[in-house]
Amino acid sequence: MSGHVKNFLEKRKTVIIKKWFDCVVDTYPPETASFLKKEKDPFNNPVGKTTVQCLEAIIDHLLDKRSEQDMISHLDPIIRIRSVQDFPPSKAAGFVLFLKKIIREELNNQKSKDVEINELSALDSKIDELVLIAFDVYAKCRETFYQIKANEAKNRFYKAFERAGLVTGLTEEKQDLS
Amino acid sequence: MSDELLKPEELIKIDHKIPSKDWMDTPVNIRKGMYCYASNPKSVEYVGLPHARAWNPLDDDWKLPENWKQIIHEGFKERLDKFRSFKVFMDICVRCGACADKCHFFIGTGDPKNMPVLRAELLRSVYRNDFTKVGKILGKIAGARELTIDVLKEWWYYFFSCTECRRCSVFCPYGIDTAEITIMARELLNLIGLNIDWIATPVANCYRTGNHLGIQPHAFKDMLDFFVEDIEEVAGGIQVEPSFNRKGADILFITPSGDVFADPGTYTAMGYLMLFHYLREKYGFDITWSTYASEGGNFGFFTSHETMKRLNSKMYAEAKRLGVKWILGGECGHMWRVINQYMDTMNGPADFLEEPVSPITGTKFENSKSTKMVHIAEFVADLIKHDKLELDPSRNDHLKVTFHDSCNPARGMGLLDEPRYVIQNVCNHFYEMPDNTIREQTFCCGSGAGLNAGENMEQRMLGGLPRANAVKYVHEKHGVNMLACVCAIDRAALPPLMEYWVPEVDVTGMTELVANALIMPGQVDRTTDLRGEEIPGLQSDDVKTEGDNVEK
Amino acid sequence: MSKNKKMYNRNIIVAGLILFIALITFPVWNYYVFSGETSTAPEIKLSEKAKAAKECVRSKEYMKTEHMQLLDVWRDTVVREAKRVYVSPNGKSYNMSLSSGDNSCLGCHVDKAEFCDKCHNYASVSPYCWDCHIDPKEKK
Amino acid sequence: MMENCGRRRFLKLAGISALGLAAGPVHNAFAVSGGSGEEATAEMTKNESAMTGDHWAMVIDTRKLQTESDLEPIIEACHNIHNVPVNITDKKHEIKWIWPEEFKHAFPSTDNHYVNEKAKHLPFLVLCNHCENPPCVRVCPTQATFKRDDGIVLMDFHRCIGCRFCMAACPYGSRSFNFKDPRPYIEETHPEFPTRMKGVVEKCNFCAERLAVGKMPACAEASNGAIVFGDLDDPESDVRKLLKESYAIRRKPGLGTGPSVYYIV
Amino acid sequence: MNVRYMYSLIAVIVLFLLAYAGAEAGVWSQYILGVVIPYLAILVFVVFFIRRIVGWAKSPVPFRIPTTCGQQKTLPWIKSSWLDNPSSRLGVIARMFLEIVFFRSLFRNTKFAVKDQNKPFYALELWLWVGALAFHMAFFTVVARHLRFFTQPVLFPISLLENIDSFFQVGLPGVFISGVVLFAAVTFLLIRRVLIPQVRYISLASDYFPLFLIFGIAFSGLLMRYFSKVDVVGVKEMAMGLVTLHPHIVEGVGAIFYVHVFFVSILLAYFPFSKLMHLGGIFLSPTRNMVNNNRAVRHINPWNYPVEVHTYEEYEEEFRDKMIEAGLPVEKE
Incomplete structure (x- = not known):
């Protein structure tokens, strides 16, 4: 991809992140959204803080070459949170798509002629790729989550009983889910 | 197709600006993963609580007794007359909002009704309607509303989404304690048979067998016997000999049964055994366990004051029967809130016991001279201070430890420095989490007060997010890999929490760390910790520990 | 269960309430027990000269409530703009001065104690005019 | 006129000019009913005999x-x-x-x-x-x-x-x-x-x-x-x-x- | 538009119009506004305030449940937090004092921020604390200062307070800082409630009403002092009339005075039925006014009653065989 889009993203990074963050945060109820936006303490506001950090990282590395593994690590923290919050999968992972609209808006605002249409569609497909990765991450998080859930009782009680030899006959079937 | 569905404009449009409806007009939405199953009628029946029945929170019909409104109203009135805290807290909140963002559930879920002030308003609105003139006259303008089935459902959902951790109370200028309000609300709900099973069944079990899992006495002993074997293995041939229900022992030991039956609490239990063995060998320390009072934790506390008292009574009863001098309490959170703030008042005076004195150091535990029950952290800290324990902290060198203050010992008792003193004497690598997430400002594990069930896992993950987030911070900054705590619910709740948010961090009890570092009399070289894991550096060639290949 | 008649922590709460009532009613008992001073507002006694003049620089009502504002304006105008003559709405000229000369405030209202202090004391107003300006009568 | 000027300065000094702005209309409303509503028509001048100079x-x-x-x-x-x-x-x-x-x-x-x-x-x-x-x-x-x-x-x-x-x-x-x-x-x-x-x-x-x-x-x-x-x-x-x-x-x-x-x- | 604050705003506007009309209507209505209503308001305030407190006092404190915000008193060599986790009466008094006078719990609002990568620092999130403290302190000062209207001769501490309050000699009449601060603080608290969605969400009409009312009181007060002057001597005469129980009306004091007095009367009468009772309630808050000496001194619950318990005998009865088999000692073989 040529440098125009990259330059543009770099130049308008703060604005784009700000807008994107606002969009993502507005997926929460308004009372909560204001808290997420306002509260600066990362320990009193892990959701807001994680969200903004992840969005930054994604923008920074959006156009990198070898990005798939990196992108997973950038998307993981935010989706890890959203996947246990009250969102359907489309919303939990779909926030990535807000980026398309925001970038277009920004391009219009800037009346930037540099970025050509084919560059833009290349960017779009990058974002599409990102969404797919986001869904992968989402699925992975849910999978982990259910594993934890399934293992909990076992880890908590069964394991101890088993170690104590108070449970017999199931050892062959034992499979480690962790 | 995707064009139609996922146009960003549309997504944005849909998600933007949800009209802000008045909270009173927003009915509760009981969501999967965010609530606990209804109580099993058998459990409710066993302890003789009213209106036992099978019901499902997701159903429209909760099979309430005919006169449920009257029951609630009368129960409300009775509690206002019995508890000044309740009455005052119903009246004086100014809704300043200081508590709003202090609740871990609000921080994690973002559900506005999880703000402590609003949680309390759920009850207050009905209070105004039923018990104040202004509310009766002005109605909704005065913030009053009638108790309807929707309001009741809201109560049930949100008062079983409070872990009674009291963090909000720390910041309230009037000390309004949402825990206190939640306790009252749960009492009211129990009057019409609305409880959750993760509370009701442990209550019944504790009542009958003495522990919340319903483990019968022989199994309890078996379990400890197994620890004896395990200790022999990991501690190089040490043969510990716990005693049970032994009359004439000096001291009775009571710990939550979670330590006996659930990982990683079991390692803490092994720690107790090793510590007691060490003290017996060295100083003739004389302590007994009980199978009757084998549960320190008190799920009655999450049901009603009366149930709490019924379960708690076993401690003094057993101490009296066995004729011990005083009671030593293990690591537990709400057990200690009950002991510290309720036990003596409810089931005392314990005049058949002696004022606690450490038989080893001679230290008088002045602060527990009436209740006659000493916390193991106080007891061990005193031993270490008097140099009565031979310790090798380097045996914990593979651990980088941080300490999670459990809500109840922190905000209902003030046990902050004792466990820190102990841990810092048995570990060389100790790191604190940020100031506003520890001590009296500690974040809840998200699973306290009976919410430690399996079905509400999302709720627990979100409630524990602020805690996990602070752990993650020290993990990333200092490489912390072990989260210590002095609470059995923590030891049950934090491992899955860590597994989801910070998979590299494990959970331990304080006494496990002590036992790791303790140089047992007559031990041969110990190369593993209590978990049977090799301690790097003590082995001729380092073997990589297992935990490392857990998938991300 | 509870008889609903008994008060708990009775002593300290009753003591607190008595303190509360004492505070609320302070002005009343302070008046009856300690001061007992007449409560009517002081009458302003006009000097002969003022009586003769019949009118002040502005109307009586205006002066009653706004005199401090007027003086504030005067002092600024005099010091900062060097304007010292006040032509009142009805055309008369006055020397814009609190205390100097016959045509000043005190030149007419010659008795400061009667004219100023009485009301100021009553309303607990302590203007700092007299820290610098000199009442000609008190002149040492 | 001069009095207005003086009041403006006072407001600036007191740092409550915002309040003053809000108070203005209310003040006028009250001025009619209570207190004194007199229009400021007085004038302030220099003495005729005053010496004037530029430096x-x-x-x-x-x-x-x-x-x-x-x-x-x-x-x-x-x-x-x-x-x-x-x-x-x-x-x-x-x-x-x-x-x-x-x-x-x-x-x-x-x-x-x-x-x-x-x-x-x-x-x-x-x-x-x-x-x-x-x-x-x-x-x-x-x-x-x-x-x-x-x-x-x-x-x-x-x-x-x-x-x-x-x-x-x-x-x-x-x-x-x-x-x-x-x-x-x-x-x-x-x-x-x-x-x-x-x-x-x-x-x-x-x-x-x-x-x-x-x-x-x-x-x-x-x-x-x-x-x-x-x-x-x-x-x-x-x-x-x-x-x-x-x-x-x-x-x-x-x-x-x-x-x-x-x-x- | 939020109905909750609209209700309150409209209520205060209606009250204003009532008072204004009353002040203009004639001497009889001035008498009602200036004498009858203030007396009634004080009476309602005192009687119902006491009733409310007595009501609270009739409920016992069955358990000792202080919120502990620091290290407990324990082993002698561990430094305990005598203030945040008081183990003595003195500690409780100090804790209550700091809470009531300086709003210490609100002050606790620390925030953590990571500036550069690894350098965390703590900042205090103090706006609510500053606003609330300024509001209450200023309110108290203003009330105390008003005693100059209710005492004759004016007591020394009151004139001293006035002198301190008007320390910055700005303009004439001298500006009282407390009045300006009160006005600013009440405006801040009001705006905060309206603008922060989180706080707006939890606010009820009864939260806005006293704020609007106090705003009206402060505003009318400032107006009277600095802009639309009233006859202060007349005001004092009327105030002294109330105090000496020989009330009367002084004519020509100005409508705004009646508005001011009416607002204050409404506030007084409203007080005991509202959240404003936190003034009294804070003294009775069990999480703050109790000593944390639970394990050292037994607290008595007046309604403690015996409960049904599962005795050891019942327990042994059920599990005796298994216990014997496992080698556990039993009472009855």
Whole structure:
């Protein structure tokens, strides 16, 4: 991809992140959204803080070459949170798509002629790729989550009983889910 | 197709600006993963609580007794007359909002009704309607509303989404304690048979067998016997000999049964055994366990004051029967809130016991001279201070430890420095989490007060997010890999929490760390910790520990 | 269960309430027990000269409530703009001065104690005019 | 009209102009019903006899003031009518508007080391120089010291908060600070002029209060012609004439403050 | 538009119009506004305030449940937090004092921020604390200052307070800082409630009403002092009339005075029925006014009653065989 889009993203990074963050945060109820936006303490506001950090990282590395593994690590923290919050999968992972609209808006605002249409569609497909990765991450998080859930009782009680030899006959079937 | 569905404009449009409806007009939405199953009628029946029945929170019909409104109203009135805290807290909140963002559930879920002030308003609105003139006259303008089935459902959902951790109370200028309000609300709900099973069944079990899992006495002993074997293995041939229900022992030991039956609490239990063995060998320390009072934790506390008292009574009863001098309490959170703030008042005076004195150091535990029950952290800290324990902290060198203050010992008792003193004497690598997430400002594990069930896992993950987030911070900054705590619910709740948010961090009890570092009399070289894991550096060639290949 | 008649922590709460009532009613008992001073507002006694003049620089009502504002304006105008003559709405000229000369405030209202202090004391107003300006009568 | 002006300033000072804006209409509404709703129709003017000028200045003919005793009546005249507390014995707390100074202190920047013997012992009468570029005005945080259009550097004692920045800024030491209540140290108070209060700075005012009623400054009046006062911008004035005739110097000219007090030597 | 604050705003506007009309209507209505209503308001305030407190006092404190915000008193060599986790009466008094006078719990609002990568620092999130403290302190000062109207001769502490309050001698009449601060603080608290969505969400009409009312009181007060002057001597005469129980009306005092007095009366009468009772309630808050000496001194619950328990005998009865088999000692073989 040529440098125009990259330059543009770099130049308008703060604005784009700000807008994107606002969009993502507005997926929460308004009372909560204001808290997420306002509260600066990362320990009193892990959701807001994680969200903004992840969005930054994604923008920074959006156009990198070898990005798939990196992108997973950038998307993981935010989706890890959203996947246990009250969102359907489309919303939990779909926030990535807000980026398309925001970038277009920004391009219009800037009346930037540099970025050509084919560059833009290349960017779009990058974002599409990102969404797919986001869904992968989402699925992975849910999978982990259910594993934890399934293992909990076992880890908590069964394991101890088993170690104590108070449970017999199931050892062959034992499979480690962790 | 995707064009139609996922146009960003549309997504944005849909998600933007949800009209802000008045909270009173927003009915509760009981969501999967965010609530606990209804109580099993058998459990409710066993302890003789009213209106036992099978019901499902997701159903429209909760099979309430005919006169449920009257029951609630009368129960409300009775509690206002019995508890000044309740009455005052119903009246004086100014809704300043200081508590709003202090609740871990609000921080994690973002559900506005999880703000402590609003949680309390759920009850207050009905209070105004039923018990104040202004509310009766002005109605909704005065913030009053009638108790309807929707309001009741809201109560049930949100008062079983409070872990009674009291963090909000720390910041309230009037000390309004949402825990206190939640306790009252749960009492009211129990009057019409609305409880959750993760509370009701442990209550019944504790009542009958003495522990919340319903483990019968022989199994309890078996379990400890197994620890004896395990200790022999990991501690190089040490043969510990716990005693049970032994009359004439000096001291009775009571710990939550979670330590006996659930990982990683079991390692803490092994720690107790090793510590007691060490003290017996060295100083003739004389302590007994009980199978009757084998549960320190008190799920009655999450049901009603009366149930709490019924379960708690076993401690003094057993101490009296066995004729011990005083009671030593293990690591537990709400057990200690009950002991510290309720036990003596409810089931005392314990005049058949002696004022606690450490038989080893001679230290008088002045602060527990009436209740006659000493916390193991106080007891061990005193031993270490008097140099009565031979310790090798380097045996914990593979651990980088941080300490999670459990809500109840922190905000209902003030046990902050004792466990820190102990841990810092048995570990060389100790790191604190940020100031506003520890001590009296500690974040809840998200699973306290009976919410430690399996079905509400999302709720627990979100409630524990602020805690996990602070752990993650020290993990990333200092490489912390072990989260210590002095609470059995923590030891049950934090491992899955860590597994989801910070998979590299494990959970331990304080006494496990002590036992790791303790140089047992007559031990041969110990190369593993209590978990049977090799301690790097003590082995001729380092073997990589297992935990490392857990998938991300 | 509870008889609903008994008060708990009775002593300290009753003591607190008595303190509360004492505070609320302070002005009343302070008046009856300690001061007992007449409560009517002081009458302003006009000097002969003022009586003769019949009118002040502005109307009586205006002066009653706004005199401090007027003086504030005067002092600024005099010091900062060097304007010292006040032509009142009805055309008369006055020397814009609190205390100097016959045509000043005190030149007419010659008795400061009667004219100023009485009301100021009553309303607990302590203007700092007299820290610098000199009442000609008190002149040492 | 003037009163409006005054109120505006008051508001600015009090920092509650926002409240004032909101209060305006309500005030008017109430003004009709309660209190006094009188329209401000009074006018404030200068005295007819007031002396006006564009740049008041003073020329001191040191040739006519040879000894301390020549100066004494002048100083007394000033301090008397201005209620300057002259009985303060503690030198550090002394208050002075106009006083004698040795040549080397009055004119330290003169590079002539060998001043003639006469000048060396001559007492020079010094006072506030009413500079064209007064440093004291620049530093005053409350505008208590300000420069009038007619060149007089004046103090508004009402506004002085006693920060003493002006004292630090004045290169001539023309200002004094009231460390204590001055009244007990005044022999006979002069009711025409106010005293000062504790914590206020004071200095010579070029007898602004006398000019306002058409009188010459007290020192000039008491000097038997040794001190001449007049408008520097008026070519016909006495001061201009004098300066044309004789050689005059000013204090510390190098500082660029532009004193309005000239000394004929 | 939020109905909750609209209700309150409209209520206060209606009250204003009532008072304004009353002040204009004639001497009889001025008498009602200036004498009858203030007396009634005080009476309602005192009687119902006491009733409310007594009501609270009739409920016992069955358990000792202080919120502990620091280290407990324990082993002698561990430094305990005598203030945040008081183990003595003195500690409780100090804790309550700091809470009531300086709103210490609100002050606790620390925030953590990571500036550069690894340098965390703590900042205090103090706006609510500053606003609330300024509001209450200023309110108290203003009330105390008003005693100059209710005492004759004016007591020394009151004039002293006035002098301090008007320390910055700005303009004439001198500006009282407390009045301006009160007005600013009440405006801040009001705006905060309206603008922060989180706080707006939890606010009820009864939260806005006193704020609007106090705003009205402060505003009318400032107006009277600085802009639309009233006859202060007349005001004092009327105030002294109330105090000496020989009430009367002084004519020509100005309508705004009646508005001011009416607002204050409404506030007083409203007080005991509202959240404003936190003034009294804070003294009775069990989480703050109790000593944390739970394990050292037994607390008595007046309604403690015996409960049904599962005795050891019942327990042994059920599990005796298994216990014997496992080698556990039993009472009855």
